[in-house]
Amino acid sequence: MSAPIAVIREPLINGGKTYHDITEDICAPTERAPSVPWVIGFIISASFLAFYVFCVLWTIWFGIGTWDLNRTVGWGWDITNFVWWVGIGHAGTLISAILLLFRQKWRTGVNRAAEAMTIFAVMCAGQFPLIHMGRLWLGFFIFPYPNTRGPLWVNFNSPLLWDVFAISTYLTVSLLFWYTGLVPDFATVRDRAKGFRKKVYNVLSFGWTGSAKHWQRWESLSLVLAGLATPLVLSVHTIVSFDFATSVIPGWHTTIFPPYFVAGAIFSGFAMVLTLMLVVRKLFKLQDYITIAHIESMNTVILVTGTIVGVAYLTELFVAWYSGYLPEQWAFYNRVFGPYYWSYIGMMSCNVLSPQLFWSRKMRRNITVTFFMSIFINIGMWFERFVIIATTLARDYLPSSWSYYTPTWVEIGIFAGTLGLFFTLFLVFCRVAPVIAIAEVKSILKTAGDQYTGPNAKHHHHAHDEHKTAAH
Amino acid sequence: MTNKEILYGLYNDEEILLRAVDAAKAAHIDIWDVFTPFPVHGLDPKLGLAESRLHIAGFVYGLIGTLTAFLSMSWIFTRDWPIIFGGKPYWSVPAFIPITFELTVLFASIGMVVSFYIVNGQGPGITNPVLDDRITDDKFCIAFDVAGASEEQLDGLKKFFSNTGASEVNTKVLPVR
Numbered sequence: 148m149s150a151p152i153a154v155i156r157e158p159l160i161n162g163g164k165t166y167h168d169i170t171e172d173i174c175a176p177t178e179r180a181p182s183v184p185w186v187i188g189f190i191i192s193a194s195f196l197a198f199y200v201f202c203v204l205w206t207i208w209f210g211i212g213t214w215d216l217n218r219t220v221g222w223g224w225d226i227t228n229f230v231w232w233v234g235i236g237h238a239g240t241l242i243s244a245i246l247l248l249f250r251q252k253w254r255t256g257v258n259r260a261a262e263a264m265t266i267f268a269v270m271c272a273g274q275f276p277l278i279h280m281g282r283l284w285l286g287f288f289i290f291p292y293p294n295t296r297g298p299l300w301v302n303f304n305s306p307l308l309w310d311v312f313a314i315s316t317y318l319t320v321s322l323l324f325w326y327t328g329l330v331p332d333f334a335t336v337r338d339r340a341k342g343f344r345k346k347v348y349n350v351l352s353f354g355w356t357g358s359a360k361h362w363q364r365w366e367s368l369s370l371v372l373a374g375l376a377t378p379l380v381l382s383v384h385t386i387v388s389f390d391f392a393t394s395v396i397p398g399w400h401t402t403i404f405p406p407y408f409v410a411g412a413i414f415s416g417f418a419m420v421l422t423l424m425l426v427v428r429k430l431f432k433l434q435d436y437i438t439i440a441h442i443e444s445m446n447t448v449i450l451v452t453g454t455i456v457g458v459a460y461l462t463e464l465f466v467a468w469y470s471g472y473l474p475e476q477w478a479f480y481n482r483v484f485g486p487y488y489w490s491y492i493g494m495m496s497c498n499v500l501s502p503q504l505f506w507s508r509k510m511r512r513n514i515t516v517t518f519f520m521s522i523f524i525n526i527g528m529w530f531e532r533f534v535i536i537a538t539t540l541a542r543d544y545l546p547s548s549w550s551y552y553t554p555t556w557v558e559i560g561i562f563a564g565t566l567g568l569f570f571t572l573f574l575v576f577c578r579v580a581p582v583i584a585i586a587e588v589k590s591i592l593k594t595a596g597d598q599y600t601g602p603n604a605k606h607h608h609h610a611h612d613e614h615k616t617a618a619h
Numbered sequence: 620m621t622n623k624e625i626l627y628g629l630y631n632d633e634e635i636l637l638r639a640v641d642a643a644k645a646a647h648i649d650i651w652d653v654f655t656p657f658p659v660h661g662l663d664p665k666l667g668l669a670e671s672r673l674h675i676a677g678f679v680y681g682l683i684g685t686l687t688a689f690l691s692m693s694w695i696f697t698r699d700w701p702i703i704f705g706g707k708p709y710w711s712v713p714a715f716i717p718i719t720f721e722l723t724v725l726f727a728s729i730g731m732v733v734s735f736y737i738v739n740g741q742g743p744g745i746t747n748p749v750l751d752d753r754i755t756d757d758k759f760c761i762a763f764d765v766a767g768a769s770e771e772q773l774d775g776l777k778k779f780f781s782n783t784g785a786s787e788v789n790t791k792v793l794p795v796r
Contacts (some may be wrong), residue, residue, distance in 0.1 A: 270780035
């Protein structure tokens with residue numbers, strides 16, 4: 148019935164929990180008054196969010212000219228931030244979909260929060276192309292709909308339009324996947340709540356009862372959604388990379404971009420999941436569910452993807468040299484030694500060198516190191532996008548139009564503001580929804596929890612039923 | 620409209636529940652439904668539940684998405700408003716692949732999720748009767764429909780519950796829609 152537990156695997160749920168303990172522990176943050184750190188965090192995030200609204204209104208009122216973009220550098224912080232946020236939004240679906248298909252049990256501890264993070268990150272990403280349009284209120288022009296202008300259609304051959312489809316599909320599917328997982332857990336909160344809260348959670352839980360047939364359909368749905376989301380998540384950043392790769396700009400026009408962007412996206416997404424989960428587990432006392440084993444698994448993914456990204460950087464340099472094509476060689480020389488050399492150093496040191504620490508098991512299991520590393524990586528991945536976008540544009544084919552780009556306070560404010568948007572949404576999520584998938588954690592309790600792996604029951608006691616009852 | 624009268628027992632563990640389901644099957648007792656806090660593996664075949672056909676529906680929805688995307692783009696660029704982009708043919712199939720893929724996934728996902736809630740009789744604002752509040756916490760429930768059952772039959776079912784290790788036995792009347 149249940150799979151035998153391997154002796155080498157660490158338990159993923161500690162503290163000798165019963166099913167009821169799991170319910171209590173995970174529902175608790177939604178049921179008690181907000182803690183002081185939460186309130187402080189919320190006030191800071193909401194202030195940034197307010198500043199974001201101000202900067203966006205400023206941009207719309209005065210026009211895109213308030214950013215320091217110029218004729219040469221047409222994409223600056225806006226598209227850098229867009230790609231950065233989309234990249235971060237890749238970990239959630241990777242954890243919930245790909246790891247579900249691979250039957251990785253550790254996903255159950257972090258999938259809920261990671262999916263929420265994905266949705267919020269994609270929302271932040273979506274802001275940038277919209278603001279960059281200048282006339283925000285005409286944003287619906289990007290969708291093909293029968294209109295009175297011909298009808299004049301959008302260009303289906305353009306990667307920018309593919310992006311519209313990829314990102315809106317990704318947001319929708321992630322939202323559906325996340326919510327479907329949340330419904331049974333909202334029912335758990337509903338059945339514990341009283342009064343007004345019960346009414347709210349009654350609406351949120353869609354009338355879930357826990358019937359065997361419903362669970363069967365729920366599992367079938369989750370599996371197929373995971374199967375659909377897996378190629379989807381890979382397609383999204385592939386298509387984002389097409390925005391660059393299908394152009395004729397040296398340094399962008401490379402076939403390595405899709406896999407390199409996808410690896411980078413997973414890399415930065417896992418880093419953001421770690422930043423958030425390390426805080427969440429501490430703040431909400433969930434150390435028994437998000438264990439060192441979870442952190443180590445995520446750090447392993449970071450090491451692998453970080454190294455893939457590193458290999459991609461070196462491959463780009465090699466191919467530029469090997470191609471014998473002068474503008475390409477110059478583009479990469481300029482990337483390393485040009486006016487933006489500092490961002491290249493930032494990218495290389497944060498993304499390629501620092502994750503190599505994680506070859507050491509001790510470092511992978513060190514919470515402080517992991518926390519700082521997760522922040523470094525996100526800084527590094529931001530630099531990567533800046534290197535690709537601004538450095539390449541600032542020195543193009545025509546030396547007479549070379550320029551240098553620095554952001555204005557408006558652009559910096561918009562970026563800082565999306566961080567405010569992201570954290571505000573995440574903090575609200577932590578208060579309203581169970582941050583860990585309750586039902587899924589319960590379902591792995593016996594196969595991956597610590598109850599039946601006490602000192603005298605180390606050997607495959609799950610393989611046979613009689614041993615299992617003996618362990619009760 | 621007649622009401623459903625339900626006799627249900629709560630068990631403390633899924634292993635006990637699975638054995639009880641086996642026992643009910645051996646005694647030829649019809650189970651009305653089983654409720655659990657999480658998906659219990661191995662329960663479906665014991666209850667004789669047919670495999671869900673949701674994935675077949677998903678395939679059909681996906682196919683509709685594929686055709687919608689590909690045929691609309693083809694029609695727009697060859698019939699409705701042909702434009703040459705970058706010297707490529709009007710009907711440039713490779714460029715249609717990304718959007719065709721995205722819409723396939725989008726249609727399949729939305730279609731499946733909507734179907735899921737419709738066949739489950741669930742949705743925003745819908746309240747379904749809950750037998751016991753602890754079913755979504757840590758209790759595993761077997762429910763029998765006992766409308767019109769004789770005292771004798773009821774006693775038999777109660778005996779079944781105590782024999783199979785139920786921690787509690789209750790009755791509840793559910794409104795039938």
